[in-house]
Amino acid sequence: MKISVLGTGYVGLSTGVCLAEIGHFVTCIDINQHKIGQLCQGKSPIYEPFLENLLLKNADEGRLKFTSSYLNGLEGTDIIILAVGTPQSEDGSADLSYIMKCAKDIAPHLTDGVTVVIKSTVPVGTNELVEKIIMSHCNNDITINMASNPEFLRQGSAINDTLHPDRIIIGANSKKVADKIEEMYLPLKAPIIKTSIRSAELIKYASNAFLATKISYINQIANLCEMVGADVNDIALGMGTDKRIGLSFLQAGIGYGGSCFPKDVKALHLTAEKHGIQFSLLKETMRINDEQQELLVKKAKKRFGSLKSKKIALFGLSFKPNTDDMREAPSIKIVRLLSNEGANVVAYDPVATHNAREVLGNMISYANSPEEAILDADAVFIVTDWDEFKHLNITNILKKMRCPIIFDGRNCLDESMLHLLEIGEYYPVGRPSVIFSNQKSD
Numbered sequence: 152m153k154i155s156v157l158g159t160g161y162v163g164l165s166t167g168v169c170l171a172e173i174g175h176f177v178t179c180i181d182i183n184q185h186k187i188g189q190l191c192q193g194k195s196p197i198y199e200p201f202l203e204n205l206l207l208k209n210a211d212e213g214r215l216k217f218t219s220s221y222l223n224g225l226e227g228t229d230i231i232i233l234a235v236g237t238p239q240s241e242d243g244s245a246d247l248s249y250i251m252k253c254a255k256d257i258a259p260h261l262t263d264g265v266t267v268v269i270k271s272t273v274p275v276g277t278n279e280l281v282e283k284i285i286m287s288h289c290n291n292d293i294t295i296n297m298a299s300n301p302e303f304l305r306q307g308s309a310i311n312d313t314l315h316p317d318r319i320i321i322g323a324n325s326k327k328v329a330d331k332i333e334e335m336y337l338p339l340k341a342p343i344i345k346t347s348i349r350s351a352e353l354i355k356y357a358s359n360a361f362l363a364t365k366i367s368y369i370n371q372i373a374n375l376c377e378m379v380g381a382d383v384n385d386i387a388l389g390m391g392t393d394k395r396i397g398l399s400f401l402q403a404g405i406g407y408g409g410s411c412f413p414k415d416v417k418a419l420h421l422t423a424e425k426h427g428i429q430f431s432l433l434k435e436t437m438r439i440n441d442e443q444q445e446l447l448v449k450k451a452k453k454r455f456g457s458l459k460s461k462k463i464a465l466f467g468l469s470f471k472p473n474t475d476d477m478r479e480a481p482s483i484k485i486v487r488l489l490s491n492e493g494a495n496v497v498a499y500d501p502v503a504t505h506n507a508r509e510v511l512g513n514m515i516s517y518a519n520s521p522e523e524a525i526l527d528a529d530a531v532f533i534v535t536d537w538d539e540f541k542h543l544n545i546t547n548i549l550k551k552m553r554c555p556i557i558f559d560g561r562n563c564l565d566e567s568m569l570h571l572l573e574i575g576e577y578y579p580v581g582r583p584s585v586i587f588s589n590q591k592s593d
């Protein structure tokens with residue numbers, strides 16, 4: 152099939168590359184000419200494992216092209232996939248301006264019978280809105296087919312998630328349209344769920360808000376664990392082994408961030424409110440998450456009394472490992488709180504430093520290695536659970552501190568490695584703290 156994908160963010164690019172990988176002829180279109188320039192040279196504008204290799208391979212084999220011209224990119228296409236951003240507006244609702252503009256701009260280039268698929272996360276009713284915009288801006292008397300096909304990939308594992316999805320949701324108002332989209336995905340051999348357009352739109356928000364709520368739930372359990380002397384990792388294992396609950400998304404820590412959970416929970420809460428539903432559960436999900444992001448600073452204040460002039464080494468800046476994305480990263484709030492307390496922050500992140508500089512500027516200093524970050528540090532905050540921080544040599548690095556005091560916001564240091572520290576203090580989330588003197592005690 153000939154497919155055009157609009158938007159070359161995480162979703163557009165992963166979708167485009169993977170559809171080419173399964174044999175389709177794909178053109179990715181973006182209004183950002185700088186990005187298109189990079190992509191035409193085989194460079195990925197985002198850090199995402201395996202993406203660049205697959206991009207180069209499919210471009211070389213002639214199945215993947217990039218352009219900023221709608222005229223070239225939409226010519227003779229069977230399916231158009233809209234994957235532009237839907238960020239948060241000031242009032243918390245989804246900002247649909249990019250998708251609306253996109254609809255208006257592509258309209259004059261559409262041909263009769265083309266299928267327009269919305270993959271961006273959009274509130275219920277947006278497909279209908281987009282169809283209206285297209286119909287009022289297309290040149291000829293054409294018909295188009297609309298469909299909703301929300302995306303569930305995670306950053307950091309976007310390629311694997313796209314090639315091996317748990318399920319594919321297709322929302323369409325006719326069997327013919329749904330079948331056409333199913334045909335596009337056939338080589339993936341993934342379970343397909345066909346439904347109405349409105350249900351498909353809502354499935355996406357319901358899924359993200361549920362996962363975010365699961366995280367807030369385990370984080371409140373973690374807070375309780377600290378009060379009663381229980382271990383949240385054991386609780387998560389004990390709960391999650393029940394198949395009805397499941398083990399995933401029970402990793403306690405300093406809360407969720409990223410470009411989706413925060414905005415999607417807010418947007419769903421607002422949609423419910425708009426329709427007279429008081430979805431207060433989601434309000435609590437958000438409140439718990441806001442508070443959880445303050446946890447490490449609160450713990451450090453309790454430990455040190457004052458953080459004024461204390462040097463804090465921050466391990467990790469991105470909102471999760473394997474990405475350089477800083478959108479709504481918990482590190483941002485942590486840095487602001489630490490700065491307000493008068494602490495000096497030196498941060499190390501394997502890939503996010505460049506993006507972090509744009510958000511945090513000179514509020515903090517940036518180190519090129521964990522070793523550099525811990526020089527003269529009073530405490531270490533582990534903010535992102537990069538693999539690099541979990542491995543044995545991190546314990547060796549921490550051992551170089553005179554008396555390491557570690558606040559582990561992601562519970563990522565291994566207990567057995569920690570015992571190599573002969574002296575120091577370890578404060579995880581929802582688990583017993585450990586004070587190492589020559590003899591270890593709880």
Ligand SMILES: NC(=O)C1=CN([C@@H]2O[C@H](COP(=O)(O)OP(=O)(O)OC[C@H]3O[C@@H](n4cnc5c(N)ncnc54)[C@H](O)[C@@H]3O)[C@@H](O)[C@H]2O)C=CC1
Nearest residue numbers: 158159160161162181182183235236237253271272302306
């Ligand atoms: N980031 C993620 O992991 C996931 C995101 N989503 C959803 O997918 C959508 C896209 O998200 P991201 O890929 O993160 O977005 P992004 O913000 O990283 O990228 C969006 C891209 O669209 C381009 N664009 C804007 N207007 C355009 C137009 N008129 N024509 C062509 N290109 C245009 C922008 O230049 C930008 O490159 C959002 O609705 C998001 O909620 C869904 C699942 C996962």
Ligand SMILES: O=C(O)[C@H]1O[C@H](OP(=O)(O)OP(=O)(O)OC[C@H]2O[C@@H](n3ccc(=O)[nH]c3=O)[C@H](O)[C@@H]2O)[C@H](O)[C@@H](O)[C@@H]1O
Nearest residue numbers: 302303304305306400401402404406407408409411470471
């Ligand atoms: O709509 C989206 O954009 C995507 O949002 C999330 O994906 P993503 O934000 O890339 O990353 P996740 O792995 O879900 O992590 C989100 C945040 O939750 C935190 N998290 C995750 C899992 C967990 O157990 N505990 C926890 O604190 C992570 O550290 C991170 O800050 C969903 O997992 C995807 O299915 C969805 O497609």
